[in-house]
Amino acid sequence: MKSTRDIGFEKEKEVVEHLKRLKYKILDTNFRSRFGEIIIAKQDDTIAFIEVKYRKASFICTPQEAVTYSKQKKIIKSAIVYIKLHHIKNNVRFDIAAVDDNNIEIINSAFSVSEEIYYF
Numbered sequence: 858m859k860s861t862r863d864i865g866f867e868k869e870k871e872v873v874e875h876l877k878r879l880k881y882k883i884l885d886t887n888f889r890s891r892f893g894e895i896i897i898a899k900q901d902d903t904i905a906f907i908e909v910k911y912r913k914a915s916f917i918c919t920p921q922e923a924v925t926y927s928k929q930k931k932i933i934k935s936a937i938v939y940i941k942l943h944h945i946k947n948n949v950r951f952d953i954a955a956v957d958d959n960n961i962e963i964i965n966s967a968f969s970v971s972e973e974i975y976y977f
Contacts, residue, residue, distance in 0.1 A: 862938075864911065865909070865911065868908050868909055868911040868956050869886070869887065869896065870887040870919065870953040870959060871907050871914075871956070871959055872884075872896065872907070872956065872961055873886055873972065875954075875961045875963070876896070876898050876907070876954075876963070879900075879963065881898040881899065881900050881905070882898060882899040882900075883896070883897075883898050884897040884899055884904070885897040885939070886900045888939055889935075890934070890935040890938040890939070892931040892932075892935045892938070893928075893931045893932060893935050894935070895907060895908055895932055895935050895936065896908075896909065896954070897939060899947070899953060902947055902948060903947060903948045903949065903950055904945055904947045904948070904950075905949070905950055905951075905952045905965070906935070906939070906949065906950070906952070907922055907951075907952045907953070907954050907963075908928070908932050908951075908952070908953050908954065908967075909954045909956060910923050910924055910953055910954065910955055910956065911956040911957070912918055912956075913945070913957065913958055914957040914958040916957075917942075917956050919955060919957075920953065920954075920955035920956055920957065920960040921953050921955045921964055921967060924953050924967070924968070926928055929951070929968045932951060933951065933970055936949065936951070950965060950966045951966065951967055951968050951969070952964060952965050952966070952967055953967040953968075953972075
């Protein structure tokens with residue numbers, strides 16, 4: 858039986874391949890900060906910070922519903938770390954790769970940054 862970590866790693870690889878098919882340029886596949894781990898990709902002139910969220914098709918909530926406000930704050934903080942490290946000047950957005958047993962859906966601009974997030 859696979860561990861949840863193994864399943865997560867497998868789903869992240871599937872998402873990266875899916876993003877490549879959609880013509881995203883992958884900048885970082887498992888960028889880690891003390892706040893969490895995200896995929897970073899470029900689509901046209903926009904940098905997308907992508908949270909992969911997997912749920913079994915029969916699960917009670919959708920993958921995107923599982924990205925709570927608290928999780929969004931961690932994703933944004935990880936993105937800020939990346940932006941500062943790499944001196945990013947591009948437009949950015951926050952996407953969710955919603956994965957279930959049958960489908961990968963990329964939800965562009967799934968959430969936005971609120972003012973208070975900058976003070977961490």
